[in-house]
Amino acid sequence: MFLKGKSAIVTGSTSGIGLAYAKAFAAEGASVMINGFGDAAAIETERAALEATSGAKALYDAADMTKAEAIEAMVKRCHDELGGPDIIVNNAGIQHVAPIDEFPIDKWDAIIAINLTSAFHMMRASIPYMKAAKWGRIISTASAHSLVASPNKSAYVAAKHGIAGLTKTAALEVATHGITVNAISPGYVWTPLVENQIPDTMKARGLTREQVMNDVLLAAQPTKEFVTPEQVAALALFLCRDEAKSITGANMTVDGGWTAA
Ligand code: NAD
Numbered sequence: 001m002f003l004k005g006k007s008a009i010v011t012g013s014t015s016g017i018g019l020a021y022a023k024a025f026a027a028e029g030a031s032v033m034i035n036g037f038g039d040a041a042a043i044e045t046e047r048a049a050l051e052a053t054s055g056a057k058a059l060y061d062a063a064d065m066t067k068a069e070a071i072e073a074m075v076k077r078c079h080d081e082l083g084g085p086d087i088i089v090n091n092a093g094i095q096h097v098a099p100i101d102e103f104p105i106d107k108w109d110a111i112i113a114i115n116l117t118s119a120f121h122m123m124r125a126s127i128p129y130m131k132a133a134k135w136g137r138i139i140s141t142a143s144a145h146s147l148v149a150s151p152n153k154s155a156y157v158a159a160k161h162g163i164a165g166l167t168k169t170a171a172l173e174v175a176t177h178g179i180t181v182n183a184i185s186p187g188y189v190w191t192p193l194v195e196n197q198i199p200d201t202m203k204a205r206g207l208t209r210e211q212v213m214n215d216v217l218l219a220a221q222p223t224k225e226f227v228t229p230e231q232v233a234a235l236a237l238f239l240c241r242d243e244a245k246s247i248t249g250a251n252m253t254v255d256g257g258w259t260a261a
């Protein structure tokens with residue numbers, strides 16, 4: 001239980017990869033603050049399960065990642081009720097698939113706000129506490145799309161490339177404070193985010209569901225297997241260890257070889 005006494009905020013942790021991070025941190029004794037949207041009863045079940053796993057407190061905060069004040073309030077609440085935050089994971093994300101000339105402006109704005117700008121607000125609010133503690137771990141879920149592009153994902157690719165740049169800049173700024181800043185870039189992970197984009201990709205490219213799964217999604221992944229949320233969370237956990245203190249400013253792929261091609 002190497003995270004006993006530490007606290008972690010994971011944005012967008014009511015499902016998918018975020019929930020896997022929260023479970024991994026709790027399994028090592030951390031108190032965790034989960035965040036995101038979803039069914040209230042299901043969220044409460046997850047929160048209670050995290051507490052049972054960690055033996056430490058677990059809280060849910062409903063902060064909307066499009067709202068700077070809500071993000072700042074969530075970080076302050078973590079400090080007041082759990083301590084820290086010692087670990088933050090910028091993970092909340094959405095997707096919309098359409099060509100640029102048909103891309104809805106409100107979707108562009110929402111993707112940039114949730115997938116990129118919220119990470120800036122999380123860092124801005126958390127770094128003073130981490131500097132005071134002389135220890136911190138900042139991790140962002142980027143994507144293979146932080147390194148390469150795909151058609152019809154302009155806002156997502158722009159936001160994820162932005163996360164890669166923000167990660168490097170923040171790492172340089174806090175390098176002497178015991179704080180590391182890294183991005184994890186998964187390939188296709190089987191979560192609701194991927195499931196939900198299948199109908200739009202079918203429409204945008206005129207394909208069947210099976211064709212989208214095999215010819216679009218797994219076409220890019222040489223292993224021909226989806227990445228699992230647990231595999232991504234295991235890397236985040238390693239980044240929190242003292243052995244990982246020299247890993248900073250890195251963008252680490254967990255993509256089944258996608259970006260090697
Ligand atoms: P998901 O849809 O399962 O989870 C997204 C989470 O973000 C949910 O908890 C949701 O409630 C939350 N969220 C959405 N809008 C929010 C808002 N305005 N405020 C607060 N929370 C909000 O998706 P996932 O696949 O687990 O995605 C998690 C992260 O991983 C995202 O940043 C995504 O871009 C990234 N990623 C996913 C894949 C993949 O293949 N699934 C690949 C690479 C990167």
